[in-house]
Amino acid sequence: MNILAAESEVLAPLATGWFMDNAWLIPVVPTVAFALIILIGKRLPMKGSELGVFSMVISLVLSAGTAYQWIQRVNGTSEGQFVSPVVRSWSWWQSGGFDFGIGQHVDGLSVVVLFVVAFISTLVQVYSLEYLRGDRRYTHFFAALTLFSGGMLAMVLADNMILFLLGWEIMGLCSFILIGHWWEEDANSRAALKAFFTLRTGDMGLLVGISMLYFAANDWTQANLGLSGFSIRGISAWALSGEPNSSVITIAAVALFIASIGKSGQFPLHTWLPDAMAGPTPVSSLLHSSTMVVAGVFLVARLYPVFFVGLDILGSGGNLIVIIGGITIVISAALAFVQDDIKRVLAYSTVSQLGYMMLGLGAGAWLPAVFHIFTHAFFKACLFLGAGSISHSASHHSFDMKKDMGGLRKVMPITFATWIVSTLALCGVFPFSGFFSKDEIIDNVGHNGYNTFMIIGLVGAFMTAAYMTRATYLTFFGEPRGASAGHAAHSHDPHGASAPHDSHAAHDPHGATGPHESGLLITVPLIILSVLALGSGFLNATPFGESWERMKLWVEPRASVVIADSYPGGPGESLKLASGAVPAEESHSKSVCGSATPEKGVCYAPQLNHAPFKWSKALVSLLIVLAGMAISWVLSILVFTERDPRVAGLTSRIKVLGLGHKFLVDKYYLDHLYENVVVRSVAYPISQAAYWFNQNVLDGVLHTVARFAKRLSAWVYKNIDQRVVDTTVNNSAVLTKSVGTAAQPTQSGRVSQYGALLFSAAAIAALVLVIINT
Amino acid sequence: MFVNQFLFLAAVLFCIGVYGVVARKNAVLMLMSTELILNSVNINLLAFAMRNGSTDGHTFALYIIAVAAAEVGVGLGLVLLVYRNKKSISVDELSEMRG
Numbered sequence: 001m002n003i004l005a006a007e008s009e010v011l012a013p014l015a016t017g018w019f020m021d022n023a024w025l026i027p028v029v030p031t032v033a034f035a036l037i038i039l040i041g042k043r044l045p046m047k048g049s050e051l052g053v054f055s056m057v058i059s060l061v062l063s064a065g066t067a068y069q070w071i072q073r074v075n076g077t078s079e080g081q082f083v084s085p086v087v088r089s090w091s092w093w094q095s096g097g098f099d100f101g102i103g104q105h106v107d108g109l110s111v112v113v114l115f116v117v118a119f120i121s122t123l124v125q126v127y128s129l130e131y132l133r134g135d136r137r138y139t140h141f142f143a144a145l146t147l148f149s150g151g152m153l154a155m156v157l158a159d160n161m162i163l164f165l166l167g168w169e170i171m172g173l174c175s176f177i178l179i180g181h182w183w184e185e186d187a188n189s190r191a192a193l194k195a196f197f198t199l200r201t202g203d204m205g206l207l208v209g210i211s212m213l214y215f216a217a218n219d220w221t222q223a224n225l226g227l228s229g230f231s232i233r234g235i236s237a238w239a240l241s242g243e244p245n246s247s248v249i250t251i252a253a254v255a256l257f258i259a260s261i262g263k264s265g266q267f268p269l270h271t272w273l274p275d276a277m278a279g280p281t282p283v284s285s286l287l288h289s290s291t292m293v294v295a296g297v298f299l300v301a302r303l304y305p306v307f308f309v310g311l312d313i314l315g316s317g318g319n320l321i322v323i324i325g326g327i328t329i330v331i332s333a334a335l336a337f338v339q340d341d342i343k344r345v346l347a348y349s350t351v352s353q354l355g356y357m358m359l360g361l362g363a364g365a366w367l368p369a370v371f372h373i374f375t376h377a378f379f380k381a382c383l384f385l386g387a388g389s390i391s392h393s394a395s396h397h398s399f400d401m402k403k404d405m406g407g408l409r410k411v412m413p414i415t416f417a418t419w420i421v422s423t424l425a426l427c428g429v430f431p432f433s434g435f436f437s438k439d440e441i442i443d444n445v446g447h448n449g450y451n452t453f454m455i456i457g458l459v460g461a462f463m464t465a466a467y468m469t470r471a472t473y474l475t476f477f478g479e480p481r482g483a484s485a486g487h488a489a490h491s492h493d494p495h496g497a498s499a500p501h502d503s504h505a506a507h508d509p510h511g512a513t514g515p516h517e518s519g520l521l522i523t524v525p526l527i528i529l530s531v532l533a534l535g536s537g538f539l540n541a542t543p544f545g546e547s548w549e550r551m552k553l554w555v556e557p558r559a560s561v562v563i564a565d566s567y568p569g570g571p572g573e574s575l576k577l578a579s580g581a582v583p584a585e586e587s588h589s590k591s592v593c594g595s596a597t598p599e600k601g602v603c604y605a606p607q608l609n610h611a612p613f614k615w616s617k618a619l620v621s622l623l624i625v626l627a628g629m630a631i632s633w634v635l636s637i638l639v640f641t642e643r644d645p646r647v648a649g650l651t652s653r654i655k656v657l658g659l660g661h662k663f664l665v666d667k668y669y670l671d672h673l674y675e676n677v678v679v680r681s682v683a684y685p686i687s688q689a690a691y692w693f694n695q696n697v698l699d700g701v702l703h704t705v706a707r708f709a710k711r712l713s714a715w716v717y718k719n720i721d722q723r724v725v726d727t728t729v730n731n732s733a734v735l736t737k738s739v740g741t742a743a744q745p746t747q748s749g750r751v752s753q754y755g756a757l758l759f760s761a762a763a764i765a766a767l768v769l770v771i772i773n774t
Numbered sequence: 775m776f777v778n779q780f781l782f783l784a785a786v787l788f789c790i791g792v793y794g795v796v797a798r799k800n801a802v803l804m805l806m807s808t809e810l811i812l813n814s815v816n817i818n819l820l821a822f823a824m825r826n827g828s829t830d831g832h833t834f835a836l837y838i839i840a841v842a843a844a845e846v847g848v849g850l851g852l853v854l855l856v857y858r859n860k861k862s863i864s865v866d867e868l869s870e871m872r873g
Contacts (some may be wrong), residue, residue: 069796273807747871747872748872749868749869749870749871749872750865750866750869750872751804751865751868752795752796752797752798752799752865753805755792755795755796756796759792759795759796
């Protein structure tokens with residue numbers, strides 16, 4: 001490449017536009033709508049829900065505009081050129097030399113997640129109009145849902161870790177509010193508290209990680225980029241600069257990953273997520289499957305250089321992220337087999353799919369993992385909304401597949417069709433979207449040398465296909481049971497996750513009519529989501545060649561070395577391609593970023609590998625999925641319908657299987673471990689120690705102080721009060737008395753005398769005036 | 775102008791008024807003496823107003839005449855009450871406030 005060409009590449013202008021420059025409006029709109037709903041929502045004709053839906057539509061339009069302009073920006077660049085993110089930041093507040101910023105960071109990752117969040121939020125709000133109609137806290141539900149969207153969008157768009165933390169915590173709060181939406185049920189409020197405390201456990205890691213990164217990176221980022229140590233670009237560049245101490249960055253990465261474990265429901269902090277299904281179904285669909293729980297994955301993807309360097313992602317055959325991801329995939333998929341509650345099956349499925357995303361990120365498959373966030377959001381939201389549609393219109397608000405469902409394919413054709421499409425997408429059947437994302441993850445994990453984990457991924461795919469087939473069979477095939485057979489309402493499932501809300505049941509329109517298809521406000525979102533579950537995979541269809549990999553082009557940051565020269569007035573804004581830093585013939589295929597210290601300039605993203613697509617590998621995984629479906633289908637018919645004596649009731653006859661089943665039903669005893677062992681062993685000694693401290697130390701101090709104070713006050717009374725104060729008071733009284741006695745004669749009571757005194761005084765005053773003036 | 779004459783007249787009236795207030799026992803006479811003092815001040819104001827060629831003094835004189843009328847009204851009311859209680863209008867009777 002000659003110098004002229006290099007020069008033109010340097011100067012290739014990056015397209016920009018109004019939507020990208022003003023992307024910060026996207027989270028602001030729902031946040032303002034939240035305040036309006038709280039203030040005036042109850043007085044509006046639709047109880048504030050119109051504000052929520054309207055704000056989400058605006059956010060969706062703004063996100064779509066931003067995505068379109070970002071694609072224009074990327075398309076306008078030459079290959080290998082670094083597409084710098086559109087960053088705008090303002091100073092929020094300053095304190096003791098710390099400058100806390102607020103701002104936007106628009107790049108491929110934030111654009112894709114922004115779009116997904118705004119899109120799913122809009123559909124879920126429309127769906128909630130019907131699903132929660134007549135609820136007693138209808139307005140507050142929409143307020144919390146809108147605030148959640150504002151928090152998530154702010155986190156996705158954050159340009160620094162402080163704003164990121166803010167959005168992260170808003171989501172945790174809204175999750176708590178929405179899980180406990182029907183808090184009159186004791187189980188619901190306990191589930192909300194459990195979710196909140198488990199998330200808080202993880203959040204400690206986020207605080208520690210952010211602080212460590214700030215103190216480690218701030219000097220370097222200020223000196224080289226003019227950015228604060230909180231800024232995401234600064235941290236990314238610092239992590240890849242070869243500067244950081246390896247143990248510091250490892251500990252910081254582990255701390256941040258603990259936050260991700262909590263938020264994304266990874267083993268061993270996954271226990272809150274299934275219980276979170278106590279919230280209304282739209283909440284499960286939006287927060288606990290498609291958007292909020294990917295925040296942990298998003299954190300890893302956002303600060304990927306830190307994890308890449310800190311955990312040595314491409315350099316070893318196993319690290320914390322892949323281990324946690326791998327364990328999560330298998331154990332949660334196993335749990336999904338023993339659930340009777342359809343939402344809990346989907347919840348464990350979500351945990352398992354989040355495990356895939358983590359596995360992908362941990363193994364260097366950044367883009368497939370992010371792509372899986374994208375596709376998973378559509379099909380999992382569709383599945384959850386489908387489950388809600390069933391409970392709303394067919395099963396009397398029960399979610400119990402064994403008691404209240406079955407045979408619903410005939411009465412709910414639209415829900416059934418969308419469910420089947422999304423299930424196939426979740427299982428990863430060609431050409432549904434899950435195939436293009438999940439299979440890529442598994443493929444790339446193997447390509448990057450994590451062979452054990454590739455096998456775990458395939459086992460997980462088998463299990464996914466099997467448990468989804470079981471759930472589909474129980475729900476839509478076989479004989480109708482319980483409520484879906486038109487039986488009268490009965491006692492609902494005992495754990496309370498789907499217990500009906502009284503006001504909700506009061507308007508129950510289908511008590512007499514039996515199961516039927518849901519209304520348009522429910523089915524239209526389902527249809528839209530299922531179309532995307534089918535089609536969204538083609539945005540990065542690796543089997544069809546490079547030209548189909550749009551997502552890779554638009555979203556993956558390019559691992560180019562860039563020179564950061566600070567112009568006055570625009571610190572870090574002027575990023576140019578360092579044409580000479582990398583030999584031209586190598587720069588497009590292999591960059592030094594991530595593997596060696598960049599000599600001139602900085603890197604913002606590590607160089608990652610992409611596994612070449614091979615049909616042979618894809619066919620193997622497809623066969624595994626189909627085998628899982630077939631085996632599960634046959635077993636489901638035998639166990640649930642035919643009651644075949646060879647397989648039905650196996651767990652009660654064979655002791656080992658029974659124990660295994662019980663082990664799964666009791667969720668590996670992790671809840672018992674946390675509540676009875678961990679919490680007790682921590683809380684009990686602490687309360688003991690606090691009591692002892694209170695009795696001996698605090699009370700001792702208190703008694704000593706009291707004795708001293710008593711003695712001191714006695715001395716003060718005797719010496720100061722009696723001697724000094726009282727003497728002063730007495731003397732002044734005596735003085736006043738004598739002055740009064742002396743002045744007494746003038747008060748004769750005779751008017752003439754008063755007049756004489758008055759005029760004498762006036763005459764003297766006049767004399768004085770005359771003397772002064774002359 | 776003959777300002778001195780006016781001032782002299784005012785001073786004489788003032789002294790007579792002061793003498794009346796201090797020396798007379800009769801409450802009504804004391805009130806009349808007060809009127810004398812006020813009118814001596816009026817004469818002073820008018821004299822200086824004439825000398826300075828402005829109307830400010832006239833304004834103040836009118837103002838004082840109005841206030842004096844009100845004051846006489848209140849004063850006579852007080853005298854009437856004193857007479858009802860004491861059957862006398864001698865101010866020497868009113869010495870309950872003696873210290």
